[in-house]
Amino acid sequence: MKNLDKRPIACSLTSAELREREATLLAQFRASIIKTEELQDGYVFHIPGDGDGVRQVAELIVAERECCPFLVFELSAPPNMGPVTVRVSGPVGTREFLSSLLGLPGAATPGSPNEVSPPHKQG
Numbered sequence: 001m002k003n004l005d006k007r008p009i010a011c012s013l014t015s016a017e018l019r020e021r022e023a024t025l026l027a028q029f030r031a032s033i034i035k036t037e038e039l040q041d042g043y044v045f046h047i048p049g050d051g052d053g054v055r056q057v058a059e060l061i062v063a064e065r066e067c068c069p070f071l072v073f074e075l076s077a078p079p080n081m082g083p084v085t086v087r088v089s090g091p092v093g094t095r096e097f098l099s100s101l102l103g104l105p106g107a108a109t110p111g112s113p114n115e116v117s118p119p120h121k122q123g
Contacts, residue, residue, distance in 0.1 A: 009093045012067045025060050030102055032056060034083055042089030043098055049081045057086055070094065
């Protein structure tokens with residue numbers, strides 16, 4: 001991860017583009033989170049393992065890799081449609097960046113599970 005430590009923790013989206021992303025992809029992702037685990041260098045998110053959940057995560061990864069090249073994504077999809085886990089990590093400061101971007105509550109000790117209630121879905 002040495003090369004990643006030299007990348008600035010910065011999003012290349014304009015303010016308007018970021019607001020649009022927050023209102024669409026990021027809001028959908030936040031709403032689908034079943035559980036969050038805080039790591040020293042990021043988070044592990046658990047998302048429903050159905051086709052919609054996997055497509056949503058894939059779309060988010062594609063979009064975020066373009067504007068936040070310092071992020072590392074690791075996706076795990078267990079058998080039998082179990083919840084998908086998405087580990088998002090990066091250089092020092094990534095966890096704080098993700099927490100701010102996703103509006104995550106402050107929480108657990110790094111490496112321990114942090115149960116997060118998904119936001120109430122409207123509609």
